[in-house]
Amino acid sequence: MEPAIVCQEVHKTLRAGDGESAHHSAVLAGLDLTVGRGECLGVLGPSGSGKTTLLKLINRLLDVDAGRVLVNDIDVREWEVLSLRRTAQLVPQEPILFGATVRDNVTYGLTAAGREVPADGELVALLAEVALPEIALERPVAALSVGQKQRVCLARALALEPRILMLDETTASVEPAAAQAVLEGLYGRARRGDLTLLHVTHEVPKLRTLDRLVVLAEGVVAAEGPPATILARPPEAASRELERGRA
Amino acid sequence: MEGFVELTLPDVAIALLFVGVVAAVSALNRLFLEKGLLVGTVRTFVQLLAVGYLLKWIFGLDRWYAVLAAIAAMVAVAGYHGARRVGRGAGRAAVVATAAILLASVLVILLLFGAIIRVEPWYNPRYLIPLAGMIVNAAMNGASLGMATFANSARTNAGRLEAALAAGASSRTAARPYVREAVKTALIPTINTMMTVGIVQLPGAMTGIILAGGAPTAAVLYQIVIIYMIAAAAAASTMAAVLWYSRTFFTSAHQLRAEPA
Numbered sequence: 001m002e003p004a005i006v007c008q009e010v011h012k013t014l015r016a017g018d019g020e021s022a023h024h025s026a027v028l029a030g031l032d033l034t035v036g037r038g039e040c041l042g043v044l045g046p047s048g049s050g051k052t053t054l055l056k057l058i059n060r061l062l063d064v065d066a067g068r069v070l071v072n073d074i075d076v077r078e079w080e081v082l083s084l085r086r087t088a089q090l091v092p093q094e095p096i097l098f099g100a101t102v103r104d105n106v107t108y109g110l111t112a113a114g115r116e117v118p119a120d121g122e123l124v125a126l127l128a129e130v131a132l133p134e135i136a137l138e139r140p141v142a143a144l145s146v147g148q149k150q151r152v153c154l155a156r157a158l159a160l161e162p163r164i165l166m167l168d169e170t171t172a173s174v175e176p177a178a179a180q181a182v183l184e185g186l187y188g189r190a191r192r193g194d195l196t197l198l199h200v201t202h203e204v205p206k207l208r209t210l211d212r213l214v215v216l217a218e219g220v221v222a223a224e225g226p227p228a229t230i231l232a233r234p235p236e237a238a239s240r241e242l243e244r245g246r247a
Numbered sequence: 248m249e250g251f252v253e254l255t256l257p258d259v260a261i262a263l264l265f266v267g268v269v270a271a272v273s274a275l276n277r278l279f280l281e282k283g284l285l286v287g288t289v290r291t292f293v294q295l296l297a298v299g300y301l302l303k304w305i306f307g308l309d310r311w312y313a314v315l316a317a318i319a320a321m322v323a324v325a326g327y328h329g330a331r332r333v334g335r336g337a338g339r340a341a342v343v344a345t346a347a348i349l350l351a352s353v354l355v356i357l358l359l360f361g362a363i364i365r366v367e368p369w370y371n372p373r374y375l376i377p378l379a380g381m382i383v384n385a386a387m388n389g390a391s392l393g394m395a396t397f398a399n400s401a402r403t404n405a406g407r408l409e410a411a412l413a414a415g416a417s418s419r420t421a422a423r424p425y426v427r428e429a430v431k432t433a434l435i436p437t438i439n440t441m442m443t444v445g446i447v448q449l450p451g452a453m454t455g456i457i458l459a460g461g462a463p464t465a466a467v468l469y470q471i472v473i474i475y476m477i478a479a480a481a482a483a484s485t486m487a488a489v490l491w492y493s494r495t496f497f498t499s500a501h502q503l504r505a506e507p508a
Binding site for chain 1: 406407409410411412413414415416417420500501502503505
């Protein structure tokens, strides 16, 4: 499998806190990771283990302190950064919406990229893909539930036809059956080789359906393997999160 | 002009009774403003007296470079002062504010003295210094309010800015709603002044001309020009300051810049 994402010896330190109490903490300390094209990878680890930081290094919301990150064999610092971000879409847990309506949001990335907005039929198909078939394009986003907002954010990401999709607890508030349907759709894209998926979550049912899991701890990959293996005997670093995720 | 009634230092001493009123209000309500009031009273006296003598000296000198140096000093102080309300990173904000105020002031002064108030010599300090002072002041207030508003909303909305960047927006596109909001907020006082001038307050320049014996109708024409010029200075300075300042919140790779503590 050719690699979609390669992280080599990645180091990243973040400044935490404000003013006087500010301190620097090493989040990633020499992380190595390769994600194959079309792979669906689960990322878990205790909070502060650098999961979100890793995703932000891949789409270059942050830069590495040392080491390098390659996307499609090209160092992310050599990519034109906006086209990198459109290729590698990150959808955070907190659903942040722009403009007034569902349409404003689904088309936000396309408009920002100066791309043509497709016909309504295609936009509705996108909403169906994120299990929002009943939502009208003109619906005000303020009236949506958190789970619906998360799916609108996901549709906004998919509208850009990304090759890499990074979900950071994106479906945490989506009703389980709907979430699983959405994820199955994404796995389908991945099996066709159209998409590489990174899913940060600690929800066991969602982890179980992925190709491979990696556990981050102490700034490196502490364990990796097929979901069945990792979930059967989880490393200590991940066990507490997984305990919560089984509920 | 008929000339006007000159004041002496004893007259000013009597005016201290006004300050006494403020002190009494503070004491009666236990506002504890007495110390600030004392400092303010002394500063008003010392600063204005010093400016009076400085201006007298510059008027006497009657040299273009002295006039320009005085205006440059105004711009520098305005730039420093205007950046003080942005919180963290006031240093880079001061550079932005100074540049924006300078740009706006030069533009407005060139138009004003090139096409409207034509004086001999071009650097006539009696005109250039007070008018430049009003222009620089308006430019400072606009830039200051605009930058402080932008800084505040950019910090509050850091998550939204980053979400917009993650969605593939450029830093310019991501910042646009906050730039717009900041420029609008900064220009509200200017627009309010234009709406109510002459009704709510008689502006300073007009009052000055009338006090100095000028006809009210002549004073009004001056004041109209001054209000327009102040609005232009505020708008140009605010626009330049907020646009440029917003750029300093991002790296060239469209990342949110980590702010210095």
